[in-house]
Amino acid sequence: MFGRSKSPTPKATFDDDAALEALGYKPSFKREFTNIATISFAFSIMGMCSSIATTFDTPMLYAAGPASAVWCWILGATMCLTLGASIAEIVSAFPTAGGLYTASAALVPKRFRAPVGFTVGWLNLLGQVAGVSSTEFGLSRMILAAAVIGT
Numbered sequence: 001m002f003g004r005s006k007s008p009t010p011k012a013t014f015d016d017d018a019a020l021e022a023l024g025y026k027p028s029f030k031r032e033f034t035n036i037a038t039i040s041f042a043f044s045i046m047g048m049c050s051s052i053a054t055t056f057d058t059p060m061l062y063a064a065g066p067a068s069a070v071w072c073w074i075l076g077a078t079m080c081l082t083l084g085a086s087i088a089e090i091v092s093a094f095p096t097a098g099g100l101y102t103a104s105a106a107l108v109p110k111r112f113r114a115p116v117g118f119t120v121g122w123l124n125l126l127g128q129v130a131g132v133s134s135t136e137f138g139l140s141r142m143i144l145a146a147a148v149i150g151t
Helices: 016-023 035-055 057-062 066-092 099-107 110-150
Strands: none
Touching (some): 099 110
8 A cells, every 4th residue: 555655864865055065155045935936937937838839830841741840849858858857967966056157167177167167158148048039039920920810
C-alpha cells in the first residue's frame, strides 16, 4: 500500500545559506512567494503560448510540409529541454542571483574569466533582444492576418 513518506532529517537537507557562505556571499534571498507573485509569474510565462503558434508555418511552407513541422518540434523541444536541464543543474550549484556569471567564472580557468564573462553577458543580451523582437514579429504577422481577413 501507499505509505506516507518520512520527512528528511536535518542532516540530510541541503542548507543554501551555508553553501552561499562557503562561496563568500551573504545570504539575502527571500525564499517565499505569495499567491499573487506566483500567479503573476504564471501569466508572464503564458505569453510564450501565443508566440509559439507563430512558428508553425515556417517548417510547413519552406521545408517538407506537416511531417517536418512535427519532427522539427520534437527535435527542437528535446534539444531545448536537454540544454535547459543541464544549465539548470550547473546554475543550481551556485545559488546566487547572477547564476550565469557565477557559473562561468567557476567553470573556466582564471585567465579566461574576463573574456568569458564578457561573452556570456553579450550573448545573454542578444538572446533577450532576439526573444522580444521575434515575439513582436509574430504579433505583427497576426495583426496583418487579422487585417487581411477583415478586408
